Amino acid sequence: MKLYTKPGACSTADHIALQWTGQPFQLEILDKDSMKAPGYLAINPSGAVPAIVDGDFVLTQNAAIMGYIADTYPEAGLAGDGSPRQRAEAARWLAFVNSDLHPAFKPLFAPANYIADAGQFDAVKHSAKQRVRALFEVADRQLAGKHWIAGFRSFADPYLYITLRWAQGLKIDLSGLENLAAFKARMEADPGVQAALKVEGLA
Structure with a gap:
């Protein structure tokens, strides 16, 4: 492969x-x-x-x-223990990152794709950052009492981690999201990562 x-x-x-x-x-x-x-x-x-x-x-x-x-x-x-339930749970959080969280970053990377007036780029980015923050709050709540977003290590975790790296690079305020901060630290200590x-x- x-x-x-x-x-x-x-x-x-x-x-x-x-x-x-x-x-x-x-x-x-x-x-x-x-x-x-x-x-x-x-x-x-x-x-x-x-x-x-x-x-x-x-x-x-x-x-x-x-x-x-x-x-x-x-x-x-990576999709759980082989049971339909764990496969679905892993897929649910993969879909959350792929379909909700990742697209929310796109106005930050390319605001011109969303509005022609360059004078409005900052406003578009501001709204996008608020949207990203709200989605990370969902992930933070899900991680309460868990090491991994699906409750077990899965293919959703690397994708979530990469979006956290984007947020750091874009200086998105994730203060107070302690479960996410702990998750990011665990990922960065992982040998595969x-x-x-x-x-x-x-x-």
Whole structure:
């Protein structure tokens, strides 16, 4: 299995998940130019990460890739203990990060995609930061009394962690969210997380 990633993008979450499997994999690190090069566009015509190639199978979209990794290496427990209930719980929180939290950052990264008037960019970013904060409050409540967002370590955790790194870089106020702070610290102490960050030049 080969993963295409861009350092610090959501694809780094897939890289962490692969580290957690303990199984061998290949990695190709891309930048904004190589993501648009013909060779990669043949793999993912949208020119985005992540993508994986496993033999003759090509898969894009983060949530789908996380599920594929979990199903390929079930012994890693990335979707729980194999029961439908734990699989659903892990998928619920993966969906929360993928469908709610991640998109909430987009106006911060590219406000011009949401409003043409550059004079309104700060207002758009301010609203986006409030939305992101509110979503992190949901995650913080969920983490009360838990080490992991689904209640057990799953493929949702690396994705949540990467969004916390984005929030830190964007100086989003997460003060008072002590459960999230403890979660972030646990992730950063994890050997698989450390290995992925080191390889991608993020440590």
